[in-house]
Amino acid sequence: MGRKQLAGIIAAAGLGVLVVGYGLAFALTGDKVPGDTTVLGISLGGLSEDDAKAKLQAGLKDRLVLPIKVKAGPSTYQVKPAEAGLTLDVDATIAEAGAGRSLNPARIWQGMTGGDAVQPVVAKDEAKLKAAIEKLATQVNRPATEGTITFVKAKAVQHPSADGLQVDNEKATETVVSGFPSDGNPKDLQVSVTKPKAGSEAIDKAMTEYAVPAMSGPVRLTVGDKSADLQPEEIAPALTLVAKDGGFTPSLNAKLLEPLFVERFKKLETLPKDATVQIVAGKPKVIPAVDGMVVARDKVAPAILALLPKPSGQRTAAVGLSHTKAAVTTEAATALGIKEVMGQFTTKFPHATYRNVNIGTAARKINGTMLKPNEMFSLNKIVGERTKANGFTEGNIINGGKFVLDLGGGVSQSATTTFNAAFFAGLKDVEHKAHSVYINRYPVGREATVAWPSVDLKFLNDSGHGILVQTLFTASTPNSPGVITVKIWGTKVWDITAGQSEKTNFRAPGLVYNTEPNCRAQAPTGGFDIKIYRYFAKNGQRVKTESFVTNYNAADDIRCGPKPGTTPPTPPASTDTPPTPSTGKPSTTTRPPS
Known part of the structure; x- marks a missing residue:
């Protein structure tokens, strides 16, 4: 190989x-x-x-x-x-x-x-x-803030200046993406820092030269030989000092102090009076407006700011008066066109002290109500909450089909009368609610109940002119019923008539025996439905028709005592007199007043 x-x-x-x-x-x-x-x-x-x-x-x-956690300065932020x-x-x-x-x-x-x-x-x-x-x-960006001084309980409180921060969005995106998935530790955001223009020296200067003297005593504003004093603790909440360009600028929130000015300047000025419409000698009359002379508000704040750094004895300044027109002029009141009765209604009520108090109080509060075109009437808003402080007392109201005592019972008499006056004036029905059971002194199906704050009577002034609501009240006596009349004045637009259907869907009352100590007997009333019509006519010709359905529940026959043939409950033992044996007979049934 x-x-x-x-x-x-x-x-x-x-x-x-x-x-x-x-x-x-x-x-x-x-x-x-x-x-x-x-x-x-x-x-x-x-x-x-x-x-x-x-x-x-x-x-x-x-x-x-x-x-993902990120950090800018001492603060940490999160991005999901x-x-x-x-x-x-x-x-x-x-x-x-x-x-x-x-x-x-x-x-x-x-x-x-x-x-x-x-x-x-x-x-x-x-x-x-x-x-x-x-x-x-x-969340991160913030402008640099200058140092400020505010006042709490007439004591100056210094707030230091603070740096501003501005995020670089492009680099913030890189930081957030690089922090995903998160390990729980924050990553530093790249931010630029902006510095406030004024240093701490400006705030120190403001404290010494202005803030401390400002709270040293009252300032006095004068009009002629009259004057009004404003105390440091009253001025303090509206006063602020801001550092600026090495110095400081004081400012006063005059809007915050306006309630104080209104109260304190009463003796310095004459307030304007709006023109009104009142019923005089049975006819509407325009009461002319009266212009006023009031403290010139644009002069007040500068005067106060100029006085605050001054020592005692030099803290007084004169302020002028300015001519001020009434908000509602005589011409405006005349243009409302309140000249005739558009609709009226009268109801009577049986004697009861609480009715005189509650119906009368509501009537007085409603009387003189004036509505401009397209303004809303709200009985709850006008009459207010039914409290003792507001002039009301306890009376009968309907609750769950039973008559019970509560503050303001009877005010619905005023509501029903007002509702019918507005009905016949042709004004737009916005909200009304009939009683849950029928009370025979009211027009059937055409009545209104009210309850604070949930059940109201509202109607809209859609007449195109102003309206004035007038109430006439006569208290009841043991020998005569009380009377309330409501008239709505304005410019009559419609001739109104009313109609009604037959009663339908009859509901029978039940029979209830009540053995409770606070039982109140009640006569039965059947329930039913009825349809009400309102016909609008002009020059004798019917133009339109409105309708609504009123549903009445049945009111039970409530009898105080045990049901005949039953054993009455044993009353609790007493160390005084023995209980009186029951006869087993029900008490006489009567309807409580309402």
Whole structure:
């Protein structure tokens, strides 16, 4: 065998060894992650592509939903990955790590000897990410603030200046993305810092030269020989000093002090009086407006600010008066066109002291109500809550089909009378609710109850002119019923008549025996439905018709005492007189007044 043959055999044998080794290396590493590969500390070396994906997903499961924390100055903020549109691209991350079969010798060699820490590949929803960064910027960004001085209980309180911050949105995006998945530790945002223009020296100067003297005593404002004093503790809540350009600027919130001015300037000024419409000698009359002379508000704040730094004895300034017109002029009141009765109604009520109090109080509060075109009448708003402080007392109301005592009982008499006046005036019915049971002194189906604050009587002045509501009230006596009349004055638009259907859907009352100590007997009333019509006419011709249905429940026959033939309950033992034996007879049934 020659040397050439031997060399060929040896070469062939070596190539075979290489081929076998290459095949073995490919079999062992060709589809596996390189041996030393990690992703965020999770070791994936030597795993198949599918196993590496599964391990990576399991290892990062909790971190993928953690908020990304970022820090600007001393404050920490959070961005939710879902809101920012950030997700982990597992496939791309594993591919980046080097998984997958390859015949490339270099790739096979890396699988046997290589691998490194690989950053996760993050998928981004650009629109969501942009919105999340803009939201973050609104939380972080703030302008530089100058030092201020405010006053609490007439004591000056110093507030130091503060730097401003401004986020770089592009770099903030990089920071947020690099922080996903979160490890719980905040990453620093890159922000620019802006400095306030005035230093601390300006605030120190303001304290010495203005703030401390400002609270040293009252200031006095004069009009002629009249004056009004304003105390430091009254001025303090509206006073502020702001550092500016090395100095300071005082300011006074005059709107905050207006209630104080109104009270304190009463003796310095004459307030204007609005023109009104009143019923005089049975006819509407325009009461002219009266212009006023009031303290010129635009002069008050500058005068106070100029006095505050001055020492005692020099804290007085004159303020002028300005001519002020009434809000409602005589011409405006005349133009409302309140000249005739549009609609009126009268109801009577049986004698009861509480009725005189409650119906009379409501009538007085309603009387004189004036509405401009398209203004709303609300009885609850005008009359107010039915409390003792507001002039009301306890009386009968209907609750759950029973008559019970409560504050304001009887006010519904005023509501019913007002409702019918508005009905015949042709005004738009916005809200009314009939009593749950029929009360025979009211027009059937055409009445209204009220309760604070949920049940109201409302109507809209849709007449095109102003209206004035007038009430006439006569208290009841033991020998005569009370009377309430409501007239609505304006410009008459419609001739109104009313109609009604037959009663339908009759409901029979029940019979109830009540042995409770606080029992109140009640006469029965049947329930029914009825339809009410309102006919609108002009010049004798009907133009339109409106209707509504009123539903009345039945009111039970309530008798105080045990049911005949039953054993009454045993009353509690008493150490005084023995209980009176029951006769077993029910008491006389009467309807309580309402």
